[in-house]
Amino acid sequence: MLDLLVFLPLLAAIGLAALPRLPDTAARAALVAVTGVELLLALGLWWRYEPGGGVTGQIAYQRQLQWIPSVDSGYHVGVDGLSLPLLLLTAGVFFCCALYAWREQLRPRTFAVLLLFLETTCLGVFASLDLILFFVFFDLSIVGMYFLIAGWGHGQAARSALKFFLYTFLGSLALLVGFLALFAGSDPHTFDMVQLAQDPPLQGRPVAGGLALLAIGLGLAIKTPTVPFHTWLPPAHTDAPAVGSAILAGVLLKMGTYGFVRIAMPMLPEAWRSWAVIAVVLGAVGVLYGALVALAQTDLKRMIAYTSVAHMGYVLLALGAAGMLGGTDAEARTVAVTGAVTQMVSHGFITAALFLLAGVLQDRAGSYDLGSYGGLFSSAPRFAGLFAVGAFASLGLPGFSGFIAEFQVLAGSLGSAPVGVVVALLGLLVTAALFLVAINRLLLGEPGSLSARVSDLRPSELAGVVPLLGLALLLGVLPRPMLDLIEPSARVVVELVSR
Amino acid sequence: MNEDPVALLPELILLLGAAAVLLLGSFLPRQRQWVARLVTVGLLVASAVAAAVALAGADRLVFDDTFAVDPITATARLVGTLSGLLVLGILAEDVHGDQRESEQYVLLLLAVLGTQALAASNDLIVLAVAYLLASVPLYALAGAARDRRGTEAALKTYLLGAFLGIAMLLGITLLFGAAGGTGYGLLAGVDAEQQPVVAVAVVALLAGLAFKGGFVPGHFWVPDVADAARPGAAALLTTIPKVGGLLAAYRVLDAVPDDVVDWPLLIALLAALTMTLGNLAAFGQDSARRLLGWSTVSQAGYLLMAVAVAGRSELALPSLALYLAAYAVTNLGAFAVVAALPHAQRLAEYRNLAATRPALALSLLVLLLGLVGTPPTAVFVGKLTVFAAAFEGGFGWLVVIAAVNTVASLFYYLRWLGPVFAREGGAQAAPPQIRPVAQASAIAAAAASVLLGVGAGSVLAWAG
Numbered sequence: 024m025l026d027l028l029v030f031l032p033l034l035a036a037i038g039l040a041a042l043p044r045l046p047d048t049a050a051r052a053a054l055v056a057v058t059g060v061e062l063l064l065a066l067g068l069w070w071r072y073e074p075g076g077g078v079t080g081q082i083a084y085q086r087q088l089q090w091i092p093s094v095d096s097g098y099h100v101g102v103d104g105l106s107l108p109l110l111l112l113t114a115g116v117f118f119c120c121a122l123y124a125w126r127e128q129l130r131p132r133t134f135a136v137l138l139l140f141l142e143t144t145c146l147g148v149f150a151s152l153d154l155i156l157f158f159v160f161f162d163l164s165i166v167g168m169y170f171l172i173a174g175w176g177h178g179q180a181a182r183s184a185l186k187f188f189l190y191t192f193l194g195s196l197a198l199l200v201g202f203l204a205l206f207a208g209s210d211p212h213t214f215d216m217v218q219l220a221q222d223p224p225l226q227g228r229p230v231a232g233g234l235a236l237l238a239i240g241l242g243l244a245i246k247t248p249t250v251p252f253h254t255w256l257p258p259a260h261t262d263a264p265a266v267g268s269a270i271l272a273g274v275l276l277k278m279g280t281y282g283f284v285r286i287a288m289p290m291l292p293e294a295w296r297s298w299a300v301i302a303v304v305l306g307a308v309g310v311l312y313g314a315l316v317a318l319a320q321t322d323l324k325r326m327i328a329y330t331s332v333a334h335m336g337y338v339l340l341a342l343g344a345a346g347m348l349g350g351t352d353a354e355a356r357t358v359a360v361t362g363a364v365t366q367m368v369s370h371g372f373i374t375a376a377l378f379l380l381a382g383v384l385q386d387r388a389g390s391y392d393l394g395s396y397g398g399l400f401s402s403a404p405r406f407a408g409l410f411a412v413g414a415f416a417s418l419g420l421p422g423f424s425g426f427i428a429e430f431q432v433l434a435g436s437l438g439s440a441p442v443g444v445v446v447a448l449l450g451l452l453v454t455a456a457l458f459l460v461a462i463n464r465l466l467l468g469e470p471g472s473l474s475a476r477v478s479d480l481r482p483s484e485l486a487g488v489v490p491l492l493g494l495a496l497l498l499g500v501l502p503r504p505m506l507d508l509i510e511p512s513a514r515v516v517v518e519l520v521s522r
Numbered sequence: 523m524n525e526d527p528v529a530l531l532p533e534l535i536l537l538l539g540a541a542a543v544l545l546l547g548s549f550l551p552r553q554r555q556w557v558a559r560l561v562t563v564g565l566l567v568a569s570a571v572a573a574a575v576a577l578a579g580a581d582r583l584v585f586d587d588t589f590a591v592d593p594i595t596a597t598a599r600l601v602g603t604l605s606g607l608l609v610l611g612i613l614a615e616d617v618h619g620d621q622r623e624s625e626q627y628v629l630l631l632l633a634v635l636g637t638q639a640l641a642a643s644n645d646l647i648v649l650a651v652a653y654l655l656a657s658v659p660l661y662a663l664a665g666a667a668r669d670r671r672g673t674e675a676a677l678k679t680y681l682l683g684a685f686l687g688i689a690m691l692l693g694i695t696l697l698f699g700a701a702g703g704t705g706y707g708l709l710a711g712v713d714a715e716q717q718p719v720v721a722v723a724v725v726a727l728l729a730g731l732a733f734k735g736g737f738v739p740g741h742f743w744v745p746d747v748a749d750a751a752r753p754g755a756a757a758l759l760t761t762i763p764k765v766g767g768l769l770a771a772y773r774v775l776d777a778v779p780d781d782v783v784d785w786p787l788l789i790a791l792l793a794a795l796t797m798t799l800g801n802l803a804a805f806g807q808d809s810a811r812r813l814l815g816w817s818t819v820s821q822a823g824y825l826l827m828a829v830a831v832a833g834r835s836e837l838a839l840p841s842l843a844l845y846l847a848a849y850a851v852t853n854l855g856a857f858a859v860v861a862a863l864p865h866a867q868r869l870a871e872y873r874n875l876a877a878t879r880p881a882l883a884l885s886l887l888v889l890l891l892g893l894v895g896t897p898p899t900a901v902f903v904g905k906l907t908v909f910a911a912a913f914e915g916g917f918g919w920l921v922v923i924a925a926v927n928t929v930a931s932l933f934y935y936l937r938w939l940g941p942v943f944a945r946e947g948g949a950q951a952a953p954p955q956i957r958p959v960a961q962a963s964a965i966a967a968a969a970a971s972v973l974l975g976v977g978a979g980s981v982l983a984w985a986g
Binding site: 043090092093094162170185188189192193199206207 | 837840880891896897898902903906907909910913914918921922925926928929932933936940943944976978979982983
């Protein structure tokens with residue numbers, strides 16, 4: 024069933040590509056139908072999920088086929104409590120984006136092909152249990168996103184897409200070098216994630232392990248993005264189409280943070296412990312810096328982009344704290360890792376919704392300039408209401424998923440990284456301030472020069488945004504099922520990293 | 523004596539066939555030269571089949587140990603003949619009706635034969651002969667268009683080939699003196715006292731192989747030929763000699779003890795230089811073919827990484843074989859796209875291709891991203907295994923340089939893809955004139971590069 028989940032969108036994309044005469048409506052319907060089936064499949068995986076074999080004791084739905092046996096790399100997939108939440112997130116975000124894109128006028132068939140291709144690559148990254156397979160999907164997701172930005176973006180789309188491609192491609196090559204170091208350090212040589220986690224390579228070789236972690240960490244940090252490797256993100260978001268931004272922020276960024284939990288921590292435990300303080304510092308600085316820069320933005324999309332940098336900072340902070348064994352116990356570290364994974368899911372839903380809402384402004388008035396709007400509460404009440412909900416969810420208001428995630432991150436990290444937590448708390452305050460400022464400028468006060476052009480949300484836009492925010496609310500009110508899924512795997516990661 | 527002509531069946535088919543096609547072409551009227559083409563296809567297929575059949579046999583040395591029949595030779599045979607078939611598709615429309623049509627088929631057959639002989643030779647004298655056999659057809663092919671630029675490129679190639687060939691002969695002479703014979707087997711006997719002589723000899727020998735392999739310092743002719751010769755000839759000249767040159771370098775260097783001459787380091791440095799130079803030079807190119815020419819130089823750099831770890835990593839030979847096959851099909855495919863669009867020379871002239879010729883544009887996308895090393899194409903698996911081999915062989919720094927170069931190369935390939943997928947202009951523009959056989963070759967190459975990537979496991983299995 025996992026194979027079907029990963030490859031169904033690709034098959035559908037090939038089918039759509041082979042039918043050039045297909046009417047636009049049929050292409051749109053196919054996109055919605057396939058992403059809808061994907062969501063059902065992902066929910067089905069969760070429903071039938073039974074923790075099984077593998078080193079984490081949690082991996083289910085495994086399948087292993089040979090691909091390049093001479094370097095022991097193959098098609099090896101499976102899911103556990105770390106990847107299943109992200110598979111659900113991916114399927115959910117893509118379905119909502121498909122609904123939102125119902126009115127896409129520019130080459131809808133090609134758009135659907137690209138979106139479905141992208142969905143396969145994203146699901147593939149999270150399902151992979153082989154480093155090379157992971158890399159294949161990771162790289163192809165960059166190619167897909169490049170064409171989405173270049174083909175459907177606005178402004179300096181070609182330039183931003185190129186910057187995105189080159190920068191993240193650099194990251195992926197750094198990742199590949201790191202993978203090769205893991206390969207060369209393992210005995211017998213393998214690219215299989217389960218084996219590498221079971222018997223971590225380069226233990227007791229601090230220099231080689233540190234360099235491998237440097238390469239892998241650099242690759243993942245660029246993807247996440249972590250300060251100071253985040254400069255590709257704001258232009259990519261600003262010029263990307265709304266759906267592209269939602270997927271980029273909602274799903275693609277998670278590949279970086281997921282890589283830390285899935286690859287860096289279990290496979291290089293010793294190096295991770297030695298250098299955890301760097302993750303803590305970059306994470307805490309990222310939270311504060313991202314929030315401060317976001318506060319200074321006048322462009323709505325750039326602002327949301329920088330809050331993404333801040334929100335990813337929490338993840339890194341928690342993962343770094345989980346690698347610092349002093350002054351804390353396994354339980355606290357488990358809480359931190361659980362919080363990090365929850366934050367990935369929570370940020371995915373909330374930010375995707377915010378970017379889709381920002382896309383409405385571009386669609387109606389062609390500008391993201393906060394100063395040109397105002398008083399949207401009276402002229403576009405549904406837009407304004409949903410934006411306010413999204414903003415409050417993003418700043419971590421209790422009752423939304425962001426609160427659950429950030430609370431766990433901070434509580435779990437307090438013992439080992441108190442300074443980092445204090446810095447992050449400052450960032451939390453700034454984030455709250457910046458969203459209130461944005462609400463004030465966008466929704467309240469006198470109408471701005473472009474406010475009159477903002478008509479309220481259309482049904483397709485509502486259908487895309489409401490479920491995303493609904494899920495954020497659901498996760499905030501009833502977090503237990505999701506946490507029950509994540510916690511056992513988080514505990515295993517903590518055990519693995521303390522070897 | 524181990525004189526078994528059957529062991530050299532793939533080569534003999536090409537040799538006798540080339541003579542036959544030459545005669546046949548002289549007697550055929552101009553309109554019926556397609557017969558010669560058909561015969562050439564048959565010969566290449568027959569040679570490939572003979573090579574495939576020979577795979578089952580054990581490794582051995584024949585003809586007084588001057589020829590080796592082993593995975594290295596098999597790689598040259600298969601990649602050479604199959605590349606030859608693809609080249610035929612690319613130059614089909616180029617040479618059709620040309621005064622010298624059948625002669626070019628003969629030259630193609632001889633070029634493939636020369637590359638096979640280069641890779642198979644296990645004796646320095648045979649290597650020298652193979653070098654000439656592999657080079658002379660290239661000079662003629664480079665200038666086959668008989669225009670001013672083609673002639674210039676041919677002359678440049680000839681001068682460089684002659685000069686570096688003489689350096690190679692010098693190296694062979696010195697090695698003969700040092701080892702006391704010309705067989706590769708004797709090279710293992712050189713000892714540390716002979717280090718200066720052997721070092722000079724290896725460097726001089728490498729000069730000739732650098733010309734064939736298109737790596738620094740013998741790379742100067744590559745971009746000129748790529749730009750000035752006809753697309754089909756350019757495709758052949760940038761692909762088929764590389765196969766022979768790199769495999770020959772692998773075989774001869776593997777025979778030289780690396781504690782006498784530290785050739786792995788020398789090759790690693792040349793690899794780093796070659797890939798960096800090729801990439802930097804490709805940046806500013808505006809002509810699609812010259813860009814491809816420099817890109818083939820950078821690819822030679824990645825290929826050299828596998829040569830640098832010959833004998834140090836079990837993956838060295840399998841990865842070299844796979845990368846050569848992957849490179850050949852991908853590079854030929856890219857030249858096929860160029861050949862399919864005779865009126866597009868500059869990158870900007872590919873504007874809007876995605877709207878007017880979607881199949882060709884998609885093939886170009888797959889091929890160029892393939893040259894970057896994007897999974898799951900064949901070059902990706904080739905790069906991956908070559909990188910892994912270099913890592914195992916202790917050249918981690920070279921892998922880092924290669925990775926940085928890969929990122930840099932993405933930039934100029936995207937400079938080409940940018941216009942292809944540019945949106946402005948709309949789809950109403952008339953589709954550019956194309957050559958159908960070349961287009962079919964491009965699409966086939968793109969498909970093959972993906973299939974070879976997905977099925978790479980089995981290719982590596984036999985080459986290992």
